[in-house]
Amino acid sequence: MGMINSKSKYITCSNKSDIKCSYRFPTIFHSGSLISLRNRKLKYIDFEFYNRQRFCMKKKVLILGLDGVGKTDLFNRLICPTNQLPKLHSLSQPTVGYNVETIKVYSRHFYLRRCHKITIWDCGGQPSLRSLWPYHFSNTSLLLWLINAHDRSRLDINLDLLSQTLKNRLLDRVPVLIVVYQTSVVLQNQKKIFNENHNENLLTNLEVAYRFLITLSTYRANTFKWQVISINLNDNSNEDLKRVQQSFKELMEL
Numbered sequence: 001m002g003m004i005n006s007k008s009k010y011i012t013c014s015n016k017s018d019i020k021c022s023y024r025f026p027t028i029f030h031s032g033s034l035i036s037l038r039n040r041k042l043k044y045i046d047f048e049f050y051n052r053q054r055f056c057m058k059k060k061v062l063i064l065g066l067d068g069v070g071k072t073d074l075f076n077r078l079i080c081p082t083n084q085l086p087k088l089h090s091l092s093q094p095t096v097g098y099n100v101e102t103i104k105v106y107s108r109h110f111y112l113r114r115c116h117k118i119t120i121w122d123c124g125g126q127p128s129l130r131s132l133w134p135y136h137f138s139n140t141s142l143l144l145w146l147i148n149a150h151d152r153s154r155l156d157i158n159l160d161l162l163s164q165t166l167k168n169r170l171l172d173r174v175p176v177l178i179v180v181y182q183t184s185v186v187l188q189n190q191k192k193i194f195n196e197n198h199n200e201n202l203l204t205n206l207e208v209a210y211r212f213l214i215t216l217s218t219y220r221a222n223t224f225k226w227q228v229i230s231i232n233l234n235d236n237s238n239e240d241l242k243r244v245q246q247s248f249k250e251l252m253e254l
Contacts, residue, residue: 057114057116057117057254058116058117058118058119059116059117059118059119059141059142059248059252059254060118060119060121060139060140060141060142061118061119061120061121061140061141061142061143061144061248062121062123062136062137062140062142062143062144063075063120063121063122063123063144063146064123064125064133064143064144064145064146064162064165065125065145065146065147065158066125066148066151066154066157066158066161067094067124067125067126067127068094068125068148068151069125069146069147069148069151069181070146070148070181070183071095071122071123071125071146072095072099072122073183073233074146074179074181074183074233074244075099075101075120075122077233077241078103078120078241078244078245079101079103079120094124094126095122095123095124095125096124096129097123097124097129098121098122098123098124098136099121099122100119100120100121100122101119101120102117102118102119102120103117103118103120104116104117104118105118105245105248105249105254107249107254114254116254118141118248121136123136130161133165134168134170137168137170137171138170140170140171140174141174141175141252142174142175142176142177142248142251142252143165143166143171143174143175143176143177144176144177144179145162145176145177145178145179146179146181147178147179147180147181147203147208148181148183148203149180149181149182149202149203149204149230150182150202150203151203152201152202152203155203155208155211156211156215159208159211159212159215159216160215162176162178162212162215162216163215163216166216166220166224172224173223173224174224175224175225175226175227175251175252176224176225176226176227176251177226177227177229177244177247177248177251178205178208178209178212178226178227178228178229179228179229179230179231179244180203180204180205180208180228180229180230180231181231181233182202182230182231182232182233183232183233204230205228205229205230206228208228209228212226212228225251226251227247227250227251229243229244229247231243231244
């Protein structure tokens with residue numbers, strides 16, 4: 001005969017933002033056993049590590065687009081503090097390879113505060129580097145496609161390349177965030193385009209969304225989550241950066 005201790009589970013809560021759960025396996029006492037189990041230390045399974053992994057999730061955001069649209073500029077604004085933003089205007093060299101950094105984005109799920117570690121990959125958009133893009137597609141949580149609002153002449157090329165990129169099976173059902181980006185930071189070979197279209201005939205998020213549906217077809221666009229936003233960071237405002245992070249939360253369901 002055996003007897004099972006009924007007090008087998010307890011939960012300790014130090015505060016609402018840090019919940020630790022520990023579980024105690026039932027202790028079985030055998031009346032005929034020669035070994036006393038009273039002096040044995042009770043063994044616990046501490047799920048603190050499990051909770052830490054559950055509420056600190058890792059995601060991957062891949063920034064792609066044509067060359068000279070401002071991908072590295074947006075990348076640096078997302079990872080750098082506000083007081084360092086003026087120094088970024090001197091960064092106008094094309095990206096050779098890729099840049100990688102990790103940021104933290106916080107969200108609330110009911111009464112729990114979650115921390116999400118988002119690794120941002122900025123890949124070079126030059127024609128010679130686009131063949132290397134598929135090597136970075138695995139484990140992508142969100143594809144951020146950047147379009148320069150001043151570069152209307154390359155919109156068709158931009159959307160055709162995006163459509164071809166989304167055909168890769170590694171990006172199947174991956175959410176897409178299309179950012180129509182207004183910035184004064186441009187490459188040397190894009191200054192002519194910027195000067196001609198400055199504050200005139202700029203692309204809008206509604207126009208890009210409509211052209212994206214035509215290029216991709218409505219059927220394919222319904223197979224994944226996507227969003228088009230327009231931001232202007234020439235005044236070093238943080239409001240548009242918060243909009244980008246909010247889109248991260250919505251599309252990746254953080």
